[in-house]
Amino acid sequence: MTMTIPTTYTGWTGELAAIAAHPLVSGTLFAGAGFYQDRSDFDEGIEPCGIYRSDDHGGSWQFLGPTAPISEVLDIAFDAVDPDLIYAATNGDGLWRSTDGGTNWAHVPISDTLSPVVVEAIVTHPETPGKVYVRTYSYAESPNPEPELWVSEDAGDTWQQLAYVFLGVDLLISPPVPGYPPYTLYTGCEAGLCRSDDDGQTWEPVEGAPRPEILTAASDGERTVIYLGSPGGLVTSIEQQSALLLNTIPGRGSVLGSGVYRMTARLQSHRVYLPSVMRGYMP
Template structure:
C-alpha cells in the first residue's frame, strides 16, 4: 500500500503544521542528481510521501518540487513543479495527492484532493480545493482516507467528492487495517493509538514505541519509524514491536509494501529494505 506523509508537529491539544522534529537536512541536487523527464536537473527536496505502483513495482516520491519516479538509481520528475504534501497510490498509474500549487500556478493555496490516472503526468482537482491540505492520504477498501492539516480532521470518502469526519485530534500519521476498514492506528505525541470502531474512539497501544510515521501492508505487516529514525515492525499493533535498523537521519516518509519490503525517506533521499527493515540502502546513485 502506498504511503505518504508530511511533517506534522505533535502539539499539546492542537495540530500545528511544521516539522515533527528539528529542522531537516535538505538535499539540494546538482547536475548528477534527479532530473526532469526532459533530462534537466531537478530538486528532490522535502519528501512527503512514497508509493509503489502495483502495475510495475516502480517507486514514486511526492516532494516539495513535484512527483519523482525512482528507477535504476536515478530520480526523474514526472509531474509539473508543485508541492505534494500528501501522496498515495490507488492503483496502476492511479495516484491521489494533496498540497499546494507551484509558483505561477492559479488557484487556492491548498489544492484539496487531486487525482492522476496517467502515472502522475497530469492531475485533476476532485474536491475540497482551498479547504483541505491532506498531509497523509491512504486509499483502501474502495475509499480514500485523509488527514486534513488545516483542521486536524481525519476524513474519509467513498466517491472522492463528499467526506465524512472520523475524528479530530492531534495525530501525525495513520494507517488502515488491510482486512477491516474499521480498524485504524494513528501516531500521536503519547504513542501509537488504535481504533476498532472506524475512528470514533482510540486507545493507546502500550506495546509500541512513540512513532511519527506508520504503515500497514496488504499482507498485514506493520512498520513504523520513531522521530529519531529508528524503524520498528510488528504483525499486530498490540503485539510486540521489533526494533530494526536506523535511517541515519530524521524520517520524512515511510511505506511498507510487505513483511520484507519497506521504503523510507530521510535527508532528501529514498531508502529501501528487502529484509524487513534489518538493513536499508539508498535507491539513488551517489
C-alpha cells in the same frame, strides 16, 4: 540519473519529497520533487514542487505536472483496486488526484475545508475502490489548527469527517487477521498510537505505544505486526496483543533523528527505493 524538469527550474537545486512504487508495474516510480534557489524556502516547505515519473527504476524521470507549481508533496498513494487512480498530498495546496495513471492532475477539494490546507497523510482501502482516508490541517483561520480526519467513498468527490483525534502524522490500515475485525485504522494521537475498528467512527489508544511519525504493517495471514517509527526508536506491536518491544540501535548512545524511515521495495526486481535522509548520533 537524468530528470526532465520545467525550464523555469534550470540551475536550481532539487530535493525529493515523496516517492511511491507502482503496485503492478515493476520499475515504475512516482515522486514529488521540489526546487529552490534559497535554502530557506526548502526548509520552510514552500519551494515549488511537481510530480515526476520513472519507468526505469529511477534511472530517468519525466515531469508529469500539475501545470502550475504546487507546494511540497508529502505523500503519494495508489488506489488499491485501480492503480490508475493516484493521490498526492501537499504541504499547503491540499489534495491532488490523477485518474489516468499520472498523466493529468487536478485539485480535489476536501468538503468545505478552507485553503491553505496541509494534507499530511493518505491511505486507501485495500479492497474498496475509490475509498480513501486523509489527515488534514486548514490554516485559513488559525496558525495552529487542529487536525481533521476525512474519508471519501467516491475517490474524493464527496467527503465525511471522522471522529476527532489529536496530533499524529501518518495513517495506516492494517491487513486483516482471521477472527478479528477485517481492517483496523491506525493514526497518531495525543495518547500515542490510536486505533479504530469501526472505520474511524470511534478511537481507542494502544497502551504503551509512543506517538508515531510513520506507520507500516506486515501480515502472514495469522497475525499482523504493526511497526511504527518514533523520535525514540522502533516499536513493534503484534496485532491483538498488548506486548510492545522498544528497540535501540546497537552501539549507539543518543541517536539524533532516530526512527524508521519509509521505504518502498519491489522484491521481484531486488531493488529498494529510499528517500534521502540525514541522521547523526552522539556517543
